[in-house]
Amino acid sequence: MKKSILLSSVAVLCTLHLQAQIPNGGFENWTPAKGYEDPTGWFTSNLLSGLMGVATVEKGSPAPAGSYHIKLTSKDVFGEPFGAFAILGFPYTQRPQAFNGRVQYMSNANDPVSAGVLLTRWNASAGEPDIIGVAETEWNGSNMAWQQFSLPFQYESLVDPDSAYIILLSSGGGTATLNNYGGFDDLAFGNVVGIEENADVALSMYPSPATDVLFITAEAPIASVELWSADGRLVHTQRAAATRMDVSVHGLAAGRYVARALLQDGTRVHGHFVKE
Numbered sequence: 397m398k399k400s401i402l403l404s405s406v407a408v409l410c411t412l413h414l415q416a417q418i419p420n421g422g423f424e425n426w427t428p429a430k431g432y433e434d435p436t437g438w439f440t441s442n443l444l445s446g447l448m449g450v451a452t453v454e455k456g457s458p459a460p461a462g463s464y465h466i467k468l469t470s471k472d473v474f475g476e477p478f479g480a481f482a483i484l485g486f487p488y489t490q491r492p493q494a495f496n497g498r499v500q501y502m503s504n505a506n507d508p509v510s511a512g513v514l515l516t517r518w519n520a521s522a523g524e525p526d527i528i529g530v531a532e533t534e535w536n537g538s539n540m541a542w543q544q545f546s547l548p549f550q551y552e553s554l555v556d557p558d559s560a561y562i563i564l565l566s567s568g569g570g571t572a573t574l575n576n577y578g579g580f581d582d583l584a585f586g587n588v589v590g591i592e593e594n595a596d597v598a599l600s601m602y603p604s605p606a607t608d609v610l611f612i613t614a615e616a617p618i619a620s621v622e623l624w625s626a627d628g629r630l631v632h633t634q635r636a637a638a639t640r641m642d643v644s645v646h647g648l649a650a651g652r653y654v655a656r657a658l659l660q661d662g663t664r665v666h667g668h669f670v671k672e
Contacts, residue, residue, distance in 0.1 A: 479572030510568030
């Protein structure tokens with residue numbers, strides 16, 4: 397799994413300092429299957445390796461928090477190393493700043509243990525989900541003492557997600573390495589952020605109503621702008637590297653729109669305009 401560039405700090409008005417609940421993120425609940433147990437709600441490699449009588453995902457105890465943790469181990473399945481994975485998908489509509497948890501690991505230097513989160517939103521026009529944000533990392537070597545981690549999200553869109561997918565891997569380098577191990581516990585999203593206009597950075601748009609071109613200016617350099625219709629559709633995106641942008645709105649239908657700007661320092665600001 398390729399490591400993302402860490403997300404820079406985001407300036408917003410509304411930041412709720414809380415831990416958002418991940419279903420069974422503490423791995424306290426397990427469901428028996430034929431010859432193994434799975435963490436309730438999670439899809440794991442046991443579905444495949446278990447057919448061969450090998451559990452690559454197991455319940456671990458004692459745990460750094462609560463009674464149990466999850467153990468992912470790459471094992472021999474009919475003479476071949478078989479990597480362990482655990483995947484959780486669930487509805488989620490917020491924008492956390494970080495993916496937090498605890499980890500212990502033992503891995504080959506060229507085949508790291510890894511963890512990641514995808515925040516997505518269904519795109520009806522494309523017939524597939526759009527990636528809204530990503531948080532991921534890798535661990536190499538050996539550290540069997542439990543340590544806390546906090547992975548910042550890298551956001552690719554200003555729109556809110558509708559789903560979250562968490563992926564844990566014992567072998568993240570492609571080909572599994574025998575006995576690669578990753579243990580995880582106490583998973584949570586931290587510092588949930590609401591997108592609000594930053595009062596310290598003005599975003600100006602004119603004219604409104606606009607006919608052909610909308611001029612957008614900010615007090616800091618703009619990285620990109622998204623235009624959203626009143627019914628929640630992304631209708632235009634444009635990148636820049638200046639404090640002023642000229643955006644063509646000639647092809648837009650008449651109505652009210654929201655312009656969401658991502659500034660180069662990570663600040664998000666927005667404003668409204670009318671297309672006639």
